[in-house]
Every structure is written in C-alpha cells, then in structure tokens.
Amino acid sequence: MSTHDLIMHSVEDVLPLSEIQFSKENKEALDQLLKEFKHIDVLKKYKLPVDNKVLLYGHTGCGKTTTAKAIAHSLNKKIIILNLGKMISSRLGETAKNMASIFQRADIENAVLFIDEFDYIGRERDSDIKDSGEMKRLVNTLIQLIDYLPESTLLIAATNHSKSIDTALLRRFQLRLKYELPSRDALNVYYNTMLAQYPEEYRNLTMKYDISFAEAKDIIHRAVKSKVIASEEQKCKS
Numbered sequence: 312m313s314t315h316d317l318i319m320h321s322v323e324d325v326l327p328l329s330e331i332q333f334s335k336e337n338k339e340a341l342d343q344l345l346k347e348f349k350h351i352d353v354l355k356k357y358k359l360p361v362d363n364k365v366l367l368y369g370h371t372g373c374g375k376t377t378t379a380k381a382i383a384h385s386l387n388k389k390i391i392i393l394n395l396g397k398m399i400s401s402r403l404g405e406t407a408k409n410m411a412s413i414f415q416r417a418d419i420e421n422a423v424l425f426i427d428e429f430d431y432i433g434r435e436r437d438s439d440i441k442d443s444g445e446m447k448r449l450v451n452t453l454i455q456l457i458d459y460l461p462e463s464t465l466l467i468a469a470t471n472h473s474k475s476i477d478t479a480l481l482r483r484f485q486l487r488l489k490y491e492l493p494s495r496d497a498l499n500v501y502y503n504t505m506l507a508q509y510p511e512e513y514r515n516l517t518m519k520y521d522i523s524f525a526e527a528k529d530i531i532h533r534a535v536k537s538k539v540i541a542s543e544e545q546k547c548k549s
Contacts, residue, residue, distance in 0.1 A: 328381040330504065331374055332497045332524070337488045341382070344486065348386055351462065361462045362485040366429070368473035369490030372525030375469040376427065382467065383423040391417050396428040399449075407452040414456045418464050429468035430475045450477050457483045495520050498527055505531050513538045 328341065347354060347361045354361060367375040376392075383390035393413055399406055417424035432450055457480075460466055468484070470476060481487070493501065498520055505528065506514040516534035519527070 325380045325384040363465045364484045365467045365486040366484040367469045371471045372523030373490040379425040379467045389422040391422050392425045394427050396431040407449050423465045426468045430470040430472040
C-alpha cells in the first residue's frame with residue numbers, strides 16, 4: 312500500500328475558525344497559534360520557538376477535524392490528513408517507513424499534517440494481535456519524526472482517548488486542547504446559524520441538548536430534509 316492510499320483528501324467546504332464554537336481557553340490558544348505562525352520569521356530572530364505541535368482531544372463529534380481544516384485554511388496551507396488507524400491496519404512492518412514519507416511530504420509542501428485516531432498506537436500496543444516489538448519501534452519512530460519536525464510545519468493530532476497514548480508522545484505536544492460537549496447556549500447558536508441557510512418554513516425543529524455539534528448537525532439535516540420532501544410531495548398531489 313502506497314502512502315498516497317493512506318492519505319485522506321477532503322472535498323468538504325472549510326468552515327472558517329470564526330464560525331466554530333470554542334471554549335474561551337481554546338479560542339485564546341488558537342489565536343496565539345495563528346499569530347505565532349504569522350510572525351514566525353520575527354520570532355526566529357529572537358530564537359523563540361513556535362508551538363507547532365497541537366493535540367486536540369476529547370469527546371467525539373465536537374469539531375476536532377473541523378478545527379484542523381480551519382487552521383490550515385487560516386494559515387493558507389495545504390492540509391494532509393492521515394488516519395493512523397488505517398495506516399497501522401496495513402502491513403505493520405511498513406508503517407514506520409510510510410509515516411516517515413508522509414512527514415517528509417508535509418515538510419516539502421510546507422503543509423499542515425493532521426493525524427486522526429492518534430490513540431491507535433496506544434490501543435494496538437496493548438493488543439495481542441500486533442507484534443509488541445514492532446509497535447514499540449513505531450512509537451520510537453514517531454517520537455523522532457515529531458522531534459525533528461521543522462517549525463514551519465504544523466502537526467495537529469486528534470484523539471477521543473488521550474489516556475491510551477504513550478506519555479512520551481504526549482510530552483511532544485506544546486498545546487493540548489480539550490474538546491467537551493457544547494453548552495446549551497453554544498448549541499443554540501449552532502442551531503440558529505445552521506438553520507439560517509434554509510428558507511424560514513424549513514427552520515422549525517425540536518432542538519436537543521447534551522449532544523455534540525456533529526449530532527446536532529445530523530438532527531438539523533434530518534428535520535430539514537423531512538420538511539423539503541413533504542413540501543415536494545404535497546406539490547405532486549396538487
């Protein structure tokens with residue numbers, strides 16, 4: 312399996328960072344991150360390091376992937392998306408080589424490298440299915456790749472299970488941003504923003520809470536589709 316086959320290419324529209332709901336702490340951290348990359352040359356003059364390794368962790372469906380894409384868009388950089396689970400599920404002996412090739416590609420293209428399912432190394436390391444020695448070598452390879460990552464390349468990793476990640480790997484990330492289920496107010500803003508793109512007659516729905524943004528998005532789509540289809544079927548009967 313080639314490295315090209317391991318990279319996911321997104322065709323979705325990128326949501327601007329300004330339209331994503333963040334906690335106050337995460338917003339401040341991301342604003343600082345963008346400013347550091349904007350002034351990276353000046354910071355280098357003073358030998359000040361740029362925080363270019365970011366871990367996004369927490370509840371699924373709360374915007375980690377959306378955030379990574381928005382950051383790349385804000386920095387006017389290409390994003391390379393790697394699903395670590397898919398890579399490790401291929402021939403394990405080739406994983407370290409493939410990973411090194413992808414890191415090199417991100418460096419050459421001055422891209423944002425986004426690694427999804429970053430906890431997969433931790434989960435597989437504890438499995439009897441995989442060779443534990445090979446997994447340990449893979450972790451060591453990944454640590455080396457992260458350590459030698461050029462400052463101009465931004466690494467973003469995402470996980471729903473941060474506790475299963477090797478502590479040596481966790482220490483490599485200067486920024487660790489936690490994603491939690493959105494508050495009622497945040498969901499209200501999200502519902503209203505999403506519904507605003509549809510005609511008023513399709514906007515009425517029962518809002519649910521204590522769910523992720525992704526779950527809220529599914530609720531909105533199902534409700535709007537139902538109303539659109541009902542409207543079309545009514546036209547056919549007329």
